[in-house]
Amino acid sequence: MSQKLREQIETITTLTDKEFEYILSHFTYRKFLKNQYVVQEGDYVKYDYFVINGLLKSWHIDGKGGTHILMFATENWWISDSEAFHNQTQATLNIDCFEDSETLFISLENREKLCADMQKMQYFFRKKTTAGYVASQKRILSLISFNARQRYEYFTQLYPDLLQRVPKNLIASYLGITRETLSRLTSSQP
Template sequence: MVHPLRKHIESISKLTDEEFEHVLTHFTPVKYKKHTQLVREGDLVKQEYFVLKGCLRSYITDSTGKDFTYSFAAETWWVTEREAFTKHQPATTTVECLEDCELLALTHENRMKLGRDLWKYEHYVAEKTNLGYIALQKRLQLMITGSAKERFEQFVAQYPHLYNRVPKTMIASYLGVSRETLSRLYRK
């Protein structure tokens, strides 16, 4: 069976067995229990994570204590607090395990080393970054111009595997609607 990380990288850049083994030596396997916070607001973020198993969410909390979910991460997705990881500054968000998780952790130092050592990995990261930016741009456009129904339908179409794994209050937060509105949309 092909390692999930290798399969993910090879969707962009094909690797030899030796190249993949080199990539894998830069990662550390880690396991976290449900409800563990990988990143807390104010933390310095030293790692990004590739999800092998489990589901996580990233969210911000306003001054009244209300949470706003801005992303989820499930199998074969990457998760971290990107700005804090890249700029070496305190996190402004929280990343929490919604299920027990098995992840591959990559330090910033190892991320940079891999990019220098292996152009195929750097190409993969650049392409995934571009695709992530496009997805974020589409999500932002839909949040601005789309109705609650359109946002819900897009979420279910794009992430059908998440709908039954993630608490509905968090999906409602992600979509910018109330839990009650989400219930009405689901019944239609």
């Protein structure tokens, strides 16, 4: 279980067994059940979650009651309400489990301590944060620049495994299109 975290970190920096043991001591393991909330809007966000197994989603309900999927997080991904986590404020997002899920989570205090104690972890978290910002920028640009078909094709290129795990209404919400539009796009594919 913790091996996945080590593999994730070692895609960026190498670790000794002793270093990883120290890193792991800053994390806590937790299982969540399908449909269980990890974070609810209005909660104070104390943790950043690394997904070992399962599938989580972050979402927001707008003022008109519309649900908007911001992110799916599957194995080896990180998920939190980043603004609330880093600022230690109340969540503006909801995060729940679409499948039974296993996570390792870390508090901001422990993350900061790891970064202060180990340059390798400071480097790791900086690289992961940068990659997250780049992915968010690409997503925003796709939402404002691509038509519905292009957004769907981009999604299928980036996340082909999610097509089998996530219902179409949630994919449509993520893409910013209606379920009917998504059905037309998928039925017109060769």
